[in-house]
Amino acid sequence: MKFNKNKDKKFIHILSQYRHGLVLVYFFIYMIWFTYLERTVTTEFTPVYSRLDDYIPFLEIFIIPYFIWFAYIFVTVAYFFFTSKQDFYKCCAFLFIGMTICLIIYTIWPNGHYLRVDIDNLGRSNIFTRILSRLYTIDTSTNVFPSIHVFNSIGAMIAIRKSERLRPITWLQISTFILTVLICMSTVFLKQHSILDVFGGILLSIIMYIFVYVPAWGKEAKKADHELSKI
16 A cells, blocks of 8 residues: 655644644533533522513514524634634633633533413414424523623634734624624524623633733744744
């Protein structure tokens, strides 16, 4: 069997160039942990509720930004994966450490809410209510404080804002800010979360910002970016 040395070297070079992607293995750990909590924390939990929740109307159209969240997070992480190791490491550190903190909170302090509307007796039916009805059956109303939806949205916005390449793009900065606000709003307008979950997600994002986005952090990654630019 003959081996093409050039192809082998190229393959090894690609593996070396993108080995930082190994941190994404965390996603599988997260999904196993979160799925376990979703299946075990069903009835025995501490309700999360604020009187402010009663003043927030149910608006099914917010299912749009709620689902855009998945693409928002994926595209943000993927972009930094291919363009900047420094930004990628910081973004992943922010998201993954914060998500782990959320899972620890859910595990130690099982929580949930009773805010969901009865869609069958809502008095109207449209594509948004049907999608939401399906979401309700898949996603439980537990493991909500802090809101990972809110936390990750803010994390993606911060990563985009702190990127030297993306910071000068005004329309992108404005768009990501608006999208982040809409996603945070969607969690309460769809009755997926209490307003307290949103506050919890914001507070956690502030803590993680202080921890991750400090001037001295990521020097090794920045050096790797510089070396990568020479290739």
